[in-house]
Structure formats: structure tokens, C-alpha cells
Amino acid sequence: MAAQTAIDNDADLLGFIYFSKSPRHLPIDSAHALMQQARQHASMRANKVNLVSVVVNPDNELLDHIGRELKPDFIQLHGHETPERVADIRARLNVPLIKAISVSSKDDVTAARAYEPLVAHMLFDAKPPKDAALPGGVGAKFDWTLMEGYKGSAPWFLAGGLDPWNVADAIITAKAPMVDVSSGVERGPGLKDASLISNFLKAVKGI
């Protein structure tokens, strides 16, 4: 299981996608089973791993369902949720939030300020191509130098097109405290690859 490889290589967080257009989409029952296995594996190894439910413009019904059934450590909002909507979600759920921002310019990075008081972590991902079916998980990179000077009020994630070969350069260039990856550790859409996962984590931990 990909999650086990990630845990064995000291990943701090694991993401479970709930978005039907994604090749990584996991219905709640499947996510529940995989998250249980991941929690058991981490506790056997005395590793602490945080489990993240990734959603896109979720309605309240879905959020309540995820909160109740999956009990994730974080919910990652990867759509066009406004700061007002994020404030509503924060008031509704007792789950720390990660807000993804799509970046193609410095203004996009500046837009993070409005979310910072509302979330545990910001995540900066590339703006997907206009015709993309997914808002993330498409392997698109952005100009990491756009993160220059961004401090943030909490540790933040760099994402978008990262892989085992470029992640060290990305961390150094963007001065990123944390990174997130999806397609860059896959051998095909939705097919996580154990050796890519372990090479990615070795590259990150080796810095």
C-alpha cells in the first residue's frame, strides 16, 4: 500500500482525495478503510502521521459526512472557497483546515493573507491549465521564486509538479517549510509508485 511506504519513509501527512473527477477519488467507505489501515500501520511503527481529506468547493453535507465518518486530522480545501466560506467551514467543523491557493502571479501569493487567520496551513499550488478537469493533481509547476519574501503566519506547503528529482531545488528556491505531492510519485494517473514515494521522501529529508 502506498500509504505504508509513505509512513515507512516518515511522511508527516497523507492526503485522501474526495473529488469525483479525479483518478484518485476515494468514496467515503474506501477512504475510511484506507485511513484505518494507515493509522494502524503508523501506530505499529510508533510514527505520527496526520491524515488529510482533500475536497473541492464542498457543501456542508459533504463536510459533515467527512468530519463524522473519517475524522481526518485536517481538511484541505482545494477549490475556489472564499475567505467567507472558509470562515463558515471553520465555525462549522472542529477540524483544522489547509487552504490551497492557485498561483500564477505574485498577487495570488498576496491573496493568501485573507485566509491566514482562518486556517492551520496555506498550500500554494500551480494554477491549472484553463482546460484542466482538476484544480490540482495535474503535475503543473509554478515559478517558485514567486514565494520569495512570503513568510506566512504558519508553516506552509509548496505543491504543484513536484517530483523526486526537482523537490530539493524547489524547497531551496521557494524556502518552503513543507511540500505536498500527488502525480509526481505516480507511474500513471492515480497509480502511486512505492519507489517514487520513497525517493521523494529521501530527497526531502536529505536537505
Ligand SMILES: O=C(O)c1ccccc1N[C@@H]1O[C@H](COP(=O)(O)O)[C@@H](O)[C@H]1O
Ligand atoms: O490529486 C488530485 O487528484 C487532486 C484533485 C483535486 C484537488 C487537489 C488534488 N491534488 C492536490 O494537488 C496538488 C498538486 O498535485 P501534483 O503534485 O501537481 O500532481 C497537491 O497538493 C495535491 O494534494
